[in-house]
Structures are given as C-alpha cells and as structure tokens.
Amino acid sequence: MKLYYKINTYGCQMNVHESEKIAGQLIERGYLPTDDDNLADVIVFNTCCIRDNAERRAFGNVGALKKLKKAKKSLIIAIGGCMTQQPGVADMLRQKFPFIDIIFGTYNLSDFGKMLDDRLKNGKKFTSLIDSYSLNENVPIYRTSGTNAWVNIIYGCNNFCTYCIVPHVRGRETSRDKQVILDEIKRCLDEGYKEITLLGQNVNSYGNDRGETNAFASLLADISKIDGKFRLRFMTSHPKDLSQDVVDIMASTPNICNNIHLPVQSGSTSVLKDMNRKYTREHYLSLIDMIRSKIPNCGITTDIMVGFPTETEEDFLQTMSLVEQVRFLSAFTFVYSPRNLTPAAKMPQLDECVKKDRITRLIDLQNEITLQESTRCVGGVYEVLCEDKVGDNIYCGRTDEGKLVSFSSDYDLLGQFVNIRIDSAKHSALFGKVEV
Ligand code: SF4
Known part of the structure; x- marks a missing residue:
C-alpha cells in the first residue's frame, strides 16, 4: 500500500528548504508526495511567525483539517517551525486543536522522522520542543526547487532587530563547515542543478562564530572555482555586514550572479536606530554606490517595512526618497505587525489607517520604478x-x-x-x- 505526505510551508526560503528536509525524512520512510489532503497519510505544517498574517493563515488551515481527521483516524497531523518554537504556543495549539498528533520546533526538525516513528509505534500524541540548536549534517534532503538547489551556510541570527522574532526562535548564529558546504554543492551540481542559492539569515556573518575572518568572501571564491557552468546566488545580506571583499569577488567572478538582496527596512536613520539595525541611511546609500561602481548592472532588491511604531510622516518620506534614489529592481514591502517577545511590540503602535496609507504610497512608487526598470530591458x-x-x-x-x-x-x-x-x-x- 502506498503512503503519501503533504507539507504546507509558510514563510521564507529558509522554511522552503527546511520543508525539503522534512520531506527527505518522509521519503526515507517510504512516503510519496501529494498535494491532496484527502490522499495524504501525513500532513505537516511548517510554520512562520515573522508576520501576523502567516500565523493566522496557518491556524485557519490547521483548523480546516478537523473534519478530515475525524473521518480518517489514521491521518497524522504535525505542526512545526518558527511558530511552535515560541514559548506558550504549543500549549495554545493543544487546547485549540487537540487533534494535532505531533508538535515540534525549529531546533529539532532533523528528528521529525523519529517523532513520526514514535507516534505510529506508540499511538500517543506528543509535543517535542528543545531550546537550543545543534548542527545535524545527516538529514536527508528531498529537493523540490527545480533547477535551483538551496544550500544553508549559516543558521540563526545574532542581531536582535527590535521588531524581529527570528533570533528568539532560531537561536544564535551557527555556521556550517566550509568543506561540508562545498561537498553538498558538488553533489547538487553532479545531480544536474544549475543554480545554487546559499541561505542564511545573515550570510555575511558566515564563519564569525567559528572565529574566521572574511569567511563569506572566501567561501564564495571557493564555490565559484568548482567545475561546470552554474550560477551562484545568496541571501540574505545585512547592510551592516556586507563588505567590499564580497562585492569584489562578485564583480570578478562570472558565475556569481550580479544580484544582491539588501534589506533596507527604512530610509530614516532615526527609525533604523530604533529598529537596532546598526547602520544609517548614509551607510546604506554608500553601499549602493560601492556595489554600482563595481557592478554597474547589479540587480538590487530589498525589503522595506512601513508603520514601525516610531515612524513619523517625515521618516516615511525619507524611505520614499531613498527608494527614488536607489531604484530597486523590486522590493518586498510590508506593514509592521507587533511580534511577541520583541521590544517594538511594547512601544505605542501607529494607527492602522496611517500604515495602510503609507504602504499604498510606497507600493505605487516601487511599482512605477519596477516597470521603468523592466521597460529599459526591452530590445536587449x-x-x-x-x-x-x-x-x-x-x-x-x-x-x-x-x-x-x-x-x-x-x-x-x-x-x-x-x-x-x-x-x-x-x-x-x-x-x-x-x-x-
Ligand atoms: S537580521 Fe534582524 S531582521 Fe534579519 S533575522 Fe536577524 S533579527 Fe531578524
């Protein structure tokens, strides 16, 4: 009899890749992928808690399975990821959705297969959360990303931006060994992948926790020397850590793409300070000048948040002027939403109408720039x-x-x-x- 699994993934590329690791453990146990809830024997929710709407969508979709679970008692429902790693969330889920079989967190995702074995053997529902991360290099990966292979180089984050919950649910920075990364990339290229995207919350701090200096630039240089035609991308870069060495190696190495995602978040130095981003508007603009002087055609994309608690209209206009000045290829724009455990959640919040008005103006501006930048490509x-x-x-x-x-x-x-x-x-x- 064939057994099937379905994974619902919320959030960023990191989560997409972690779902590939959950899938790897299921495939290893003989399960096959499906998109059909009715066919699935195991349904996993790999959640995100970065923004309020990702959490609400996950709750809604878990709740919708109550009927299915009642009709198919053997169905295993598991929920893991950033949302469940927050203190108190597992208890709340148990109360709200008692039919969930397994609750796990970000730190023990590599044990998901064993948890499933336990659930099937013992028949008991359980929660398994641990409170620190340790590297496990022996997790099977079932890649689902077509021609591109995601490769983690660093886990966790040390930055504690005041709006962000990531360091609270993913722990401190832990870099992987360079040789292990190079071996994984060689395997991906041997399997036929044509593009490698290195992943980390802050790829520029790769190696810092191992006492290495300039480790990210050196990693890029070593990867780019691997034989064969392939593209190399990476995300995400932090403006306080992006160094000239990295831009130099991008400029001088054809297989490193001329593409950088550099989240600015705000164009106001005062808001950046309140966000604990540790760079100024001027520093960010100097990075853009440095990148463009070395890689004139570099595709620069960004993340921009509006409605941070201390953002005034004047601050917002500075964000608009930065967007006009930089002319990003595209921008991921979003409205600030308070996240549990973070300092910004305790600050007086802005009116929702103000946030809505600002995001609309920002999106209109960026759309105009994106279209102009796209139109410039016609004929090329x-x-x-x-x-x-x-x-x-x-x-x-x-x-x-x-x-x-x-x-x-x-x-x-x-x-x-x-x-x-x-x-x-x-x-x-x-x-x-x-x-x-
Ligand atoms: S750098 Fe800031 S925004 Fe990015 S993951 Fe770390 S704390 Fe969150």
Whole structure:
C-alpha cells in the first residue's frame, strides 16, 4: 500500500528548504508526495511567525483539517517551525486543536522522522520542543526547487532587530563547515542543478562564530572555482555586514550572479536606530554606490517595512526618497505587525489607517520604478536559465540580475541557459523570444 505526505510551508526560503528536509525524512520512510489532503497519510505544517498574517493563515488551515481527521483516524497531523518554537504556543495549539498528533520546533526538525516513528509505534500524541540548536549534517534532503538547489551556510541570527522574532526562535548564529558546504554543492551540481542559492539569515556573518575572518568572501571564491557552468546566488545580506571583499569577488567572478538582496527596512536613520539595525541611511546609500561602481548592472532588491511604531510622516518620506534614489529592481514591502517577545511590540503602535496609507504610497512608487526598470530591458538580449514550464510551450527563468523572463519555445529548454531577446515588459516580468 502506498503512503503519501503533504507539507504546507509558510514563510521564507529558509522554511522552503527546511520543508525539503522534512520531506527527505518522509521519503526515507517510504512516503510519496501529494498535494491532496484527502490522499495524504501525513500532513505537516511548517510554520512562520515573522508576520501576523502567516500565523493566522496557518491556524485557519490547521483548523480546516478537523473534519478530515475525524473521518480518517489514521491521518497524522504535525505542526512545526518558527511558530511552535515560541514559548506558550504549543500549549495554545493543544487546547485549540487537540487533534494535532505531533508538535515540534525549529531546533529539532532533523528528528521529525523519529517523532513520526514514535507516534505510529506508540499511538500517543506528543509535543517535542528543545531550546537550543545543534548542527545535524545527516538529514536527508528531498529537493523540490527545480533547477535551483538551496544550500544553508549559516543558521540563526545574532542581531536582535527590535521588531524581529527570528533570533528568539532560531537561536544564535551557527555556521556550517566550509568543506561540508562545498561537498553538498558538488553533489547538487553532479545531480544536474544549475543554480545554487546559499541561505542564511545573515550570510555575511558566515564563519564569525567559528572565529574566521572574511569567511563569506572566501567561501564564495571557493564555490565559484568548482567545475561546470552554474550560477551562484545568496541571501540574505545585512547592510551592516556586507563588505567590499564580497562585492569584489562578485564583480570578478562570472558565475556569481550580479544580484544582491539588501534589506533596507527604512530610509530614516532615526527609525533604523530604533529598529537596532546598526547602520544609517548614509551607510546604506554608500553601499549602493560601492556595489554600482563595481557592478554597474547589479540587480538590487530589498525589503522595506512601513508603520514601525516610531515612524513619523517625515521618516516615511525619507524611505520614499531613498527608494527614488536607489531604484530597486523590486522590493518586498510590508506593514509592521507587533511580534511577541520583541521590544517594538511594547512601544505605542501607529494607527492602522496611517500604515495602510503609507504602504499604498510606497507600493505605487516601487511599482512605477519596477516597470521603468523592466521597460529599459526591452530590445536587449539576456542569458536566462530556463527554470520552469508555465504553459503550452511557455517557459520562464531568470537573468543573471534576477529579472523574471517568460518566453515561448517548441523545444524543451528546462535546465538550459538560453539567450532571450526581450520584446515587452509588464511590471517586473519581461517577455521575449529565443535568440538563435
Ligand atoms: S537580521 Fe534582524 S531582521 Fe534579519 S533575522 Fe536577524 S533579527 Fe531578524
């Protein structure tokens, strides 16, 4: 009899990759993936608590399974990730959703398979949470990301931005051994992956916890020397830690993409101080100048938060002027929501109408810039890694700078690098034809 699993993933790329590790443990036990709740024997929720709406969506979707669990007693429902790692959340989940079988946290995700074995053997529902992280390099990974392979280089975060819960649920920075990372990447390339994306909450501090200096630049240099044609990306960079060495190695190494995600969060130095970001508006702008002087065509993207408790209209206008000045390729914009355990949650909060008005103005501005930047590409020819088939003979992929391109082809081009002439642009998407 075939057994199936379904994983519902919320949040960032880190969570997407961690779901690949949960999947690896399920595949190892003979389960097969499915998207159908009714077919699944195990349903896992890998949750996020960075923002309020991700939490609410997860609660809603867990609650919706009550009926299914009643009809299919053998169904195992497990919930893990950042949300469950917060103090008190497991108890609340037990009360609200008594039908959940397994509750686990971010620190013991690598034991999920054993927890499932226990649940099936003993028949008892249980919660398993530990309060610190230790590296486990022996977790099987079932990659689901097409041509791209995610590779963690560092876990946790030491920064304690005042709005952010990540350091509270993912612990302090723990870097992986360089040789272990290089071996994993070589395996991915041997398996046919064409792009490697290095992951960490703050990739620039890779190696600091091991007493190494310039370790991230040196890691990039070593990875880029691996044989074969592939692309290398990384995320996320922290503006206080991004160094010239890293930008130099990006500029001088063709297989490191000219693409950097550099979250600014606010254009106001005073708000950045209240956020404990440890850089100023001027420092951020000097980084942008440094990147563009060395990599003129670098695709720079960012995260911007509006509605932080101390943000005044004047502060917000500084964010708008920074956006106009930098001209990001795209920006992930979001409204601040108070997170348990964080200092900013205790500050007097801004009115929701003020936040809504600011996010609308910011999105309008960024959309205009994104469209202008996309339109500038029309007529150009870009090398695109074909990542997905999205319709009959329609494929999509990204340029080196990270621009999304759709194009048609009568041939299967998945996983190949192709030159595409861009003939139109819509918002952040480019459309073109294969250049022969
Ligand atoms: S750098 Fe700041 S925003 Fe990013 S994960 Fe760490 S605490 Fe959170």
